[in-house]
Amino acid sequence: MTDSEFRSGFVCFVGRPNTGKSTLTNALVGEKIAITSSRPQTTRHTIRGIVHRDFAQLILVDTPGLHRPRTLLGQRLNDLVRDTYSEVDVICLCIPGDEKIGPGDRWILDQVRRMAPKTKLVGIVTKIDKVSKDALAAQLVAVSKLLGSEAEVIPVSAVSGEQVELLVKVLAELMEPGPAFYPDGxxxxxxxxxxxxELIREAALEGLGDELPHxxxxxIEEVREREGRDDMLDVHALLYVERPSQKGIVIGKGGRRLREVGTVARKQIEKLLGTKIYLDLHVKVAKDWQRDPKQLGRLGF
Structure with a gap:
């Protein structure tokens, strides 16, 4: 690829929950801009990460995992994914190196092919730091067979960084020549x-029971400069749950759990903003908000 062939375009990562899509987004961008969690359906927004290289600019669209919806929220998350499929240049199907291809992977591939039949497709075998060379070789063959001979299949580890730059080059080569969409940096x-x-929600999800992620x-209710100081922000946030019992879980005994959430989230937000913050967290019950169109709208969905 020559300097005159600067390329740019949009990439979407798809796959079952917990296949490493958000971790890979962060590794490619070089900063934490997508939250990661062991919980399914952690991602709620189509976060766009921007990858800058001398030869290309890639805009990564990190969608919620496509799934069979059980609530109005689930349906809206799926609609987000479908809208994204039609707008990107390349769709990457992420399949972990340490898990056999299953019905969920085939269902997602079928959805992609139905909704975006002309969009270029790339297979990414993620988490290769967790498998032996023989197991990886077998998985690469299986994924290639699943996608067909025309699709490239790239093994990567977002955690160790192995093959991440090769993935950038492969994706760049699939883009049309064109200018950068966003300023450098x-x-x-x-x-x-x-x-x-999102960072507060990630901190709250870690260590909680399976009932809470959805x-x-x-x-964020308010962000304002601390009076008399130009090096500190006051951030006030509300955490909404659906039932009083969930409120107790998030707050914890004597408020201990919520304080831990605040400590973890504050450090991440200070890193994001580059300034000190005071983080004030409160938990409220919004009964069955996932099924209520008015409440979903108010909460940003």
Whole structure:
């Protein structure tokens, strides 16, 4: 690829929950702009990460995992994914190196082919740091067979960084020649308040029971400079759950759990903003908000 062939375009990562899509987004961008969690359906927004290289600019669209929806929220998350499929230049199907291809992977591939039949497709075998060379070779063959001979299949480890730059080059080569969409140094087009809310939600999800991931939403109520100081921001946020019992789980005994969430989230937000913050968290119950169109709208979905 020559210097005159600068390329740019949009890439979407798809796959079952927990296949490493958000971790890979962060590794490619070089900063944490997408939240990661062991919980399914952690991603709620189509966070756009921007990858800058001398020869290309890739805009990564990190969608929620496509799934069979059980609530209005689930349906809206699926609609987000479908809208994204039709707008990108390349769709990457992420399949972990340490898990056999299953019905979920085939269902997602079928959805992609139905909704975006002309979009270029790339297979990414993720988490290769977790498997032996023989197991990886077998998985690469299986994924290639699944996608067909025309699709490239790239093995990567977002954790160790192995093959990440090769993936950037392969994706760049699939783009049309064109100018950069974003200024150099810009890593995402998401508002800072959205990223702050996502970081708080990530901190709250870690270590909680399986019932909570879908039921937790975070809204930033206010961000203001501390009076008399130009080096500190006051951030006030509300964590919404659906039932009083969930409120107790998030707060924890004597408020201990919520304090831990605040400590973890504050460090991440300070890193994001490059300034000290005071983080004030409160938990509220919004009964069955996932099924209520008005409440979904108010919470940003």
């Amino acid at each position: 810009e890593l995402t087009d998401e508002p800072e308040e959205t990223l702050m809310a 039921s937790l939403a975070v809204v």
